[in-house]
Amino acid sequence: MSEKKRVSETRVRVRYAETDQMGVVYYANYLVWMEVGRVELCKACGFNYRDMEKEDGIYLEVAESHCRYRAPAHYDDEVVVKTWIELANLRTVTFAYEMRLAATDRRLATGTTRHVYVSRAMKPTQLPRKYHAMLGLAEPKV
Amino acid sequence: MSEKKRVSETRVRVRYAETDQMGVVYYANYLVWMEVGRVELCKACGFNYRDMEKEDGIYLEVAESHCRYRAPAHYDDEVVVKTWIELANLRTVTFAYEMRLAATDRRLATGTTRHVYVSRAMKPTQLPRKYHAMLGLAEPKV
Amino acid sequence: MSEKKRVSETRVRVRYAETDQMGVVYYANYLVWMEVGRVELCKACGFNYRDMEKEDGIYLEVAESHCRYRAPAHYDDEVVVKTWIELANLRTVTFAYEMRLAATDRRLATGTTRHVYVSRAMKPTQLPRKYHAMLGLAEPKV
Amino acid sequence: MSEKKRVSETRVRVRYAETDQMGVVYYANYLVWMEVGRVELCKACGFNYRDMEKEDGIYLEVAESHCRYRAPAHYDDEVVVKTWIELANLRTVTFAYEMRLAATDRRLATGTTRHVYVSRAMKPTQLPRKYHAMLGLAEPKV
Numbered sequence: 001m002s003e004k005k006r007v008s009e010t011r012v013r014v015r016y017a018e019t020d021q022m023g024v025v026y027y028a029n030y031l032v033w034m035e036v037g038r039v040e041l042c043k044a045c046g047f048n049y050r051d052m053e054k055e056d057g058i059y060l061e062v063a064e065s066h067c068r069y070r071a072p073a074h075y076d077d078e079v080v081v082k083t084w085i086e087l088a089n090l091r092t093v094t095f096a097y098e099m100r101l102a103a104t105d106r107r108l109a110t111g112t113t114r115h116v117y118v119s120r121a122m123k124p125t126q127l128p129r130k131y132h133a134m135l136g137l138a139e140p141k142v
Numbered sequence: 143m144s145e146k147k148r149v150s151e152t153r154v155r156v157r158y159a160e161t162d163q164m165g166v167v168y169y170a171n172y173l174v175w176m177e178v179g180r181v182e183l184c185k186a187c188g189f190n191y192r193d194m195e196k197e198d199g200i201y202l203e204v205a206e207s208h209c210r211y212r213a214p215a216h217y218d219d220e221v222v223v224k225t226w227i228e229l230a231n232l233r234t235v236t237f238a239y240e241m242r243l244a245a246t247d248r249r250l251a252t253g254t255t256r257h258v259y260v261s262r263a264m265k266p267t268q269l270p271r272k273y274h275a276m277l278g279l280a281e282p283k284v
Numbered sequence: 285m286s287e288k289k290r291v292s293e294t295r296v297r298v299r300y301a302e303t304d305q306m307g308v309v310y311y312a313n314y315l316v317w318m319e320v321g322r323v324e325l326c327k328a329c330g331f332n333y334r335d336m337e338k339e340d341g342i343y344l345e346v347a348e349s350h351c352r353y354r355a356p357a358h359y360d361d362e363v364v365v366k367t368w369i370e371l372a373n374l375r376t377v378t379f380a381y382e383m384r385l386a387a388t389d390r391r392l393a394t395g396t397t398r399h400v401y402v403s404r405a406m407k408p409t410q411l412p413r414k415y416h417a418m419l420g421l422a423e424p425k426v
Numbered sequence: 427m428s429e430k431k432r433v434s435e436t437r438v439r440v441r442y443a444e445t446d447q448m449g450v451v452y453y454a455n456y457l458v459w460m461e462v463g464r465v466e467l468c469k470a471c472g473f474n475y476r477d478m479e480k481e482d483g484i485y486l487e488v489a490e491s492h493c494r495y496r497a498p499a500h501y502d503d504e505v506v507v508k509t510w511i512e513l514a515n516l517r518t519v520t521f522a523y524e525m526r527l528a529a530t531d532r533r534l535a536t537g538t539t540r541h542v543y544v545s546r547a548m549k550p551t552q553l554p555r556k557y558h559a560m561l562g563l564a565e566p567k568v
Contacts (some may be wrong), residue, residue, distance in 0.1 A: 013320075014447075015316060015319060015320060016162055016168070016323070017162065017168050017170060017316045017319060018448070019162050020158055020161050020163070021161040021162070021163065021165045021166075021217055022163075022485055022487070022548075023163045024163075026158070026159050027488040027539075028454040028458050028461075030300045031453060031454035031457065032299060032454050032506075033298050035301060035454075036297075036299060039300070039360070047358075050360040051361055054494060059448055061448070062495050063494070063495055064492075064493065064494050064495065065453060065492070065493045065495075066144060066490075066491070066492045066493075067490065067491045067492075067493070068490050069487075069488050069489055069490065069491075075163055075334055076333075076334040077330065101172040113453075122448075122450075122498065155462075157458060157461060159461060164345070164406075169315060169346040169397075170312040170313070170315035170316050170319075171312070173311060173312035174312050174441060174443045177312075177441060178439075178441060178443050181502070187500040190502065191502075203356075204311040204353050204506050205352070205353055206350075206352050206353065207349070207350070207353075208348075208351075209348065209349045210347070210348050211345075211346050211347055211348065211349075214345075214406065217476055218474065218475075218476040255311075262357065264308075300447070301446065301452050302448050303447040304442055304443065304445050304446065304447070305446070305447065305448075305501055306447075307447045308447075310442070312443060332440045350485070385555075390477060396447040
């Protein structure tokens with residue numbers, strides 16, 4: 001995590017629904033927590049993802065996901081989800097995540113998701129200028 | 143189950159994702175199987191629910207759900223979902239469900255869901271005439 | 285809601301994962317929120333449901349669920365889940381729920397879930413004495 | 427896909443529950459389909475994963491997941507999930523997946539999951555000999 005990067009932090013409490021018969025959190029649910037994390041990061045960056053969709057018709061279509069599961073999370077655990085932007089440009093943005101157990105700071109999982117900006121019709125599109133600074137895009141040189 | 147009613151039958155295999163740490167299927171997932179059942183019933187009645195939404199802009203908004211859990215379902219069980227229409231009129235339709243273990247015919251759950259027809263804008267609307275016979279609505283007397 | 289009843293209140297933020305293509309929360313997810321609500325109620329009553337399972341081997345098996353969907357919840361909405369005990373005895377407990385939109389207090393859904401106490405082997409069992417007062421069971425008369 | 431590898435093929439029908447408000451399948455659900463795929467592959471290899479857990483106390487704990495989303499899946503689509511073993515040894519197994527739209531053969535997603543064998547107590551363990559041939563482990567040279 002670069003010191004310059006804005007890192008958002010949010011917490012989720014493990015739901016019974018999220019466990020499986022192994023007694024731990026089912027692996028797909030970490031991707032749901034990543035979604036919770038990136039929504040919070042958007043808020044920390046100055047906008048609601050909800051409004052980005054509604055008002056600007058810009059959607060973050062997922063192109064790739066990756067997760068390393070390092071220690072299992074259990075029912076009723078409080079999990080800290082840290083999220084930051086690893087890379088952003090006019091066409092794509094990559095979020096990185098780290099999930100830790102609140103009680104012990106044990107690292108549970110790390111991962112990334114890569115997204116492309118698409119229009120309502122799901123066609124690739126450029127990120128509108130108003131979001132450039134918020135997502136940390138460098139200003140083009142003159 | 144009235145003999146006159148059309149009853150559709152479909153099967154689902156319990157997914158690991160659907161279990162919880164009690165080692166059985168998490169209770170909300172029965173409502174997902176009900177959805178699978180009513181889509182199959184629509185097909186048995188002569189239409190795709192998908193097309194009803196896409197082509198006619200008619201959505202089945204859920205107004206009420208009820209489920210009795212009679213015996214737990216386990217991972218990898220094959221479950222038979224029977225679905226039929228309990229009541230249908232111009233404004234609303236109620237589906238009934240029975241879920242049984244395929245291997246032993248043991249009854250796992252029974253339930254109902256009540257729906258209202260809504261437009262794309264989610265306003266209550268009447269069921270278009272083309273669906274009347276398919277959903278078993280009685281012809282109005284002259 | 286009786287004035288005497290302990291009512292717990294917790295909040296959930298609607299996740300993207302919980303929406304469906306109708307643009308609203310998928311109906312089975314209200315049952316997940318009910319689960320979040322009753323865990324919070326247990327805490328308000330003085331115990332963790334997690335410990336009840338782990339330490340006492342008592343599980344709340346769901347026997348019945350009912351939900352009335354009154355207004356749709358949308359992505360990123362904050363929802364207040366109120367939970368209270370409608371009925372509790374030595375064999376069974378019924379929780380009642382009310383979900384409202386935090387922003388406007390609009391009622392989204394109401395419902396109940398009925399549970400039986402079961403052992404680790406999923407056999408019906410009596411509620412241990414230590415939980416009687418916490419779940420509001422009346423003391424037997426001498 | 428090596429010609430020598432056993433490839434299992436199974437089909438899932440997209441559920442309404444699996445869509446999100448973007449009108450496509452929510453990205454975490456592809457990991458659920460991968461799970462469906464690897465269970466089928468186990469069956470094709472000659473054993474039930476269910477029995478591996480129950481009878482031998484061997485669990486496939488997920489250590490890593492990766493998914494490339496290439497084209498969106500929609501409600502009611504039939505999806506073909508192909509699964510094969512990319513790598514297996516005494517400690518770990520990596521499954522690979524390809525998901526295609528049944529109607530057009532369009533590739534929707536590809537991915538991998540890496541697992542370690544763990545005991546009931548979730549301690550890393552070796553794969554029992556009876557599974558070696560079924561998972562394609564090479565016989566050790568004498």
